Amino acid sequence: MTLLLKNAIYLDWESLALIPGDIAVEQGPRGGISFDLPPQAPERVIDCRGKLVTKSFGCGHHHIYSTLARGMPAPRRIPTSFSEILEYIWWHIDKRLDLEMITASALASAIYCAKNGVTFIIDHHASPFAVEGSLNAIAEAFERVGLGYLLCYEISDRDGEGPREAGLAETDAYLAGGRPGHVGLHASFTVGDPLLDSAAALACKHNTGIHIHVAEDRADQEDARAKYGLGVVERLEAHGVLALEKTILAHCIHLSDRERQMVSQSGVWVVQNVESNLNNNVGTTGYADLGERVMLGTDGMHSDMLRSAKAAFLNGQATEGVGFDAVYRRFRNVHRHILQCGAPGDSANNLVILDYDTPTEVTSDNFPGHFVFGLDARHVESVIAQGRLIVENRRVITVAEAEVMAYAREMGRKLWEKL
Numbered sequence: 001m002t003l004l005l006k007n008a009i010y011l012d013w014e015s016l017a018l019i020p021g022d023i024a025v026e027q028g029p030r031g032g033i034s035f036d037l038p039p040q041a042p043e044r045v046i047d048c049r050g051k052l053v054t055k056s057f058g059c060g061h062h063h064i065y066s067t068l069a070r071g072m073p074a075p076r077r078i079p080t081s082f083s084e085i086l087e088y089i090w091w092h093i094d095k096r097l098d099l100e101m102i103t104a105s106a107l108a109s110a111i112y113c114a115k116n117g118v119t120f121i122i123d124h125h126a127s128p129f130a131v132e133g134s135l136n137a138i139a140e141a142f143e144r145v146g147l148g149y150l151l152c153y154e155i156s157d158r159d160g161e162g163p164r165e166a167g168l169a170e171t172d173a174y175l176a177g178g179r180p181g182h183v184g185l186h187a188s189f190t191v192g193d194p195l196l197d198s199a200a201a202l203a204c205k206h207n208t209g210i211h212i213h214v215a216e217d218r219a220d221q222e223d224a225r226a227k228y229g230l231g232v233v234e235r236l237e238a239h240g241v242l243a244l245e246k247t248i249l250a251h252c253i254h255l256s257d258r259e260r261q262m263v264s265q266s267g268v269w270v271v272q273n274v275e276s277n278l279n280n281n282v283g284t285t286g287y288a289d290l291g292e293r294v295m296l297g298t299d300g301m302h303s304d305m306l307r308s309a310k311a312a313f314l315n316g317q318a319t320e321g322v323g324f325d326a327v328y329r330r331f332r333n334v335h336r337h338i339l340q341c342g343a344p345g346d347s348a349n350n351l352v353i354l355d356y357d358t359p360t361e362v363t364s365d366n367f368p369g370h371f372v373f374g375l376d377a378r379h380v381e382s383v384i385a386q387g388r389l390i391v392e393n394r395r396v397i398t399v400a401e402a403e404v405m406a407y408a409r410e411m412g413r414k415l416w417e418k419l
């Protein structure tokens with residue numbers, strides 16, 4: 001099936017060239033677009049007069065498992081440190097998740113992403129007592145909504161041998177099944193040397209990288225120095241993780257100068273999640289010296305990548321004096337990572353139709369200024385993923401939104417009763 005977007009103004013996401021005209025959109029996970037009329041009559045024509053059409057967005061680090069936490073009862077104790085936030089909130093929740101709750105979380109997150117123009121999610125999942133089948137459940141939910149993905153299970157030693165071995169087995173089975181992803185690890189302070197070696201070997205076996213939280217809080221560095229006499233990045237390097245170029249290091253806040261240099265000189269990817277860092281009060285950092293492979297994520301806080309880009313810009317004024325162009329580049333680097341991983345679902349036929357009501361002219365030169373100060377999620381009118389219309393006039397049309405949200409609320413109640 002082909003879609004034809006009539007009278008659009010196409011913004012090329014790389015060159016920022018503005019091309020007025022009609023866009024023919026091919027369907028399929030690796031489909032393209034063309035500015036010539038398709039040979040057969042299109043099956044659907046959308047009038048885009050006055051609208052900006054550009055590549056849709058991707059999230060470099062998400063946690064769909066956190067979806068049912070919104071509005072949950074207060075923890076038994078108010079956390080006073082990052083390790084207590086994990087212990088009393090996130091680890092308390094993820095241990096109580098079952099496959100139904102995971103499916104509800106994935107569907108609801110996918111709807112939020114789609115409505116915000118995000119058609120590809122790189123997720124980091126945890127459910128230590130519902131590990132088996134969890135990644136395929138998330139993949140199927142994302143496919144129902146129409147999103148592309150790279151998934152992983154965050155394996156760790158924190159809950160002992162059972163969940164650790166289940167995490168390795170789930171990762172191996174999921175990747176062997178042919179769906180795309182990484183080998184997930186929680187963080188250095190919850191991963192012993194034998195597990196780190198097993199995970200690196202598994203990533204080599206499946207020709208992928210490790211996806212891990214790195215020095216999010218100072219305590220991660222203190223733990224690595226006390227136990228291994230190394231910084232977190234030095235430890236990862238010693239176990240071969242930096243040699244895997246599809247590796248994603250989330251956060252990288254408390255690195256030494258030497259470690260910052262190691263990251264920038266390696267081929268690995270870094271994800272900045274500034275709103276989550278502010279929420280957890282773990283500190284923030286600049287990313288300009290960490291190389292060209294810096295992406296943006298939400299860390300499960302929300303599913304709005306335009307919001308993440310604005311936060312990176314605002315916080316980046318204090319930490320690194322970041323410019324519009326650099327933030328835009330980081331926002332778009334996720335596509336370069338997905339391409340390197342060879343994952344389907346992010347080719348040229350992933351598009352957002354933006355009803356951008358600007359009081360000033362948009363040009364190729366000034367677009368990054370509009371990106372930071374003007375454009376936001378409310379401008380996302382319709383979304384095309386893999387050549388298929390998935391959001392039309394701000395409503396998801398691939399699944400019944402109201403039914404999914406009712407199911408999510410039911411699963412939320414089930415989860416909260418167990419907390």
Ligand SMILES: [Zn+2]
Nearest residue numbers: 124213250299
């Ligand atoms: Zn995270």
